[in-house]
Amino acid sequence: MKLSTISMSLICLVMWIGSEAAFADRDTDVPVPTHDFRNPNPEKVALGRVLMFDKILSGNKNISCGTCHHSLAGTGDGLSLPVGEGGSGLGVTRNVGTGSDLIHERVPRNAPPVWNLGDRSFHTLFHDGRVSTIGGEGFPSGCRTPAGMDLPGNLESVLACQAMFPVTSGTEMAGQAPENPIAIAAASGDLPQVWELLAQRLRANPDYVAMFIAAFPDEISSSAEIQYSHAANAIAAFESVAWRADNSPFDQYVRGDQHAMSKNQKEGMKLFYRGDKNGHSCAECHSGLYQTDQQFHAIAMPQIGSGRGSGPDGFEDYGREQVTGSASDILRFKTPSLRNVALNAPYGHSGAYNSLRAVVEHHLNAVDSLYAYNANRQAVLPTHPTLDTENYRAMDNAAIVDFIASYNELAPFSFTKKEVDLIIDFLSALTDTNSLDLRSDQDVVNGVPSGLPLDD
Ligand code: HEC
Ligand code: HEC
Secondary structure: OOHHHHHHHHHHHHHHHHOHHHOOOOOOOOOOOOOOEOOOOHHHHHHHHHHHHOHHHOOOOOOOHHHHOEHHHOOEOOOOOOOOEOEEOOHHHOEOOOHHHOOOOOOOOOOOOOOOOOEOOOOEEOOOOOEEOOOOOOOOOOOEOOOHHHOOOOOOOHHHHHOOOHHHOHHHHHOOOOOOHHHHHHHOOOHHHHHHHHHHHHHOOHHHHHHHHHHOOOOOOOHHHOOHHHHHHHHHHHHHHHOOOOOOHHHHHHOOOOOOOOHHHHHHHHHHHHOOOOOOOHHHOOOOOOOOOOOEEOOOOOOOOOOOOEOOOOOEOOEOHHHHOOHHHOOEEEOOOOOOHHHOOOEOOOOOEOOHHHHHHHHHOHHHHHHHHHHOOOOOOOOOOOHHHHOOOOOOOHHHHHHHHHOOOOOOOOOOHHHHHHHHHHHHOOOOHHHHOOOOOOOOOOOOOOOOOOOO
């Protein structure tokens, strides 16, 4: 991967999108930003499509990637916090399982959407950025990740590096030890063994073997050569192609169609990029073609769910600090892309806000909004016999709420109510109309090679 090219084009984009020229009468000399998507072969995309939705990749064969990233739920799951393996159902109808399948914990963070991540400009994934090509030079995979040197060298992109991890999480996909050999390997931290056991399942399925040979003609000629990393490459190829969403009214506008956006959307765009009367703008963080600087900021987002092990009692989530160990990163989370944002509720790293207006209003005065949250709880969480008492455990603890407030770095905005309406109009211009209907067989499957049932 040519990092220098990526950072140069990002810098140009930031300068261009941030510049006054972009919003003045259009000047034909203004460079139009170019999208830079990978173009994998169709066989690889077809393989990735079935792998995305096949429960064969989970220890107990009861959950797929698509359970939490489904075309029919805006490439997320519609919940504040996902229900991992053991639950059943899709989207907001998903339940927490019963009997021995009852989930042990909720997944601690919101499942982010997967739009546009096949563009080469994306270098950092997860809310805390723990998978990134930045700093990945010394690793065989080219990615800096929690797996360090264990991550194989044949991964084709940051998206492929990411796809190595969900299968290693007991709560998400592997299951609880000793339920199955994959769960046992995952619980002992033996990631290469998790990947090997999954590869063995794929090698034993003739339909998959044929698809892998077709997708990787230069690398695979027999079942023995199939590795889980090939599956990760194929899944990444599917995500890149199927969930590309770069033909919104905003894209059409920046490519030169003055009429693609409404008057209100253009007004909202000016406010978004130029800011309030003090020049304080959304684009300070939501910059570049995809409205993200891919950096980390603390904006006093409410913490819901059981947390991710941070803090004295372990039910907080310090975000970026969990990766860097640096006190200056406490409570910083990655700036999300705002593409298709109108389709992606609930919002924030723990899904605390269920409406787009609520999360935008949170930004106006983040600390006030944090304190007001207790009267304004919006989480979307399927009920659970014991875990429900933990949903608002952090927010019910005054010391923790004060702590979150103390780390806030987002200064208040002075936008009027009318201006906020216009900004929300602009955010809706970031929706690619093709993403409104993802029922086609480009996006979903009717069956998978393992014969395992799909989510319903
Ligand atoms: C149980 C739900 C669940 C399953 C199953 C799951 N994910 Fe996710 N996914 C999440 C959550 C939650 C996050 C964010 C975690 C974090 O940031 O700590 C995430 C993050 C991601 C991201 C990063 C997005 C970004 O913008 O940073 C991608 C890509 C992704 N998942 C793809 C996959 C793939 C591919 C699989 C299957 C191999 C998969 N997921 C399985 C819940 C799930
Ligand atoms: C200081 C940097 C910063 C500024 C300025 C900023 N944001 Fe954000 N924004 C973030 C971060 C970081 C998050 C995610 C926080 C989290 O998950 O804890 C976020 C989340 C969001 C989300 C939720 C997206 C999702 O998928 O969950 C929306 C919508 C949003 N911002 C819109 C705006 C708008 C509109 C403005 C201007 C009024 C703005 N932001 C200004 C950093 C910023």
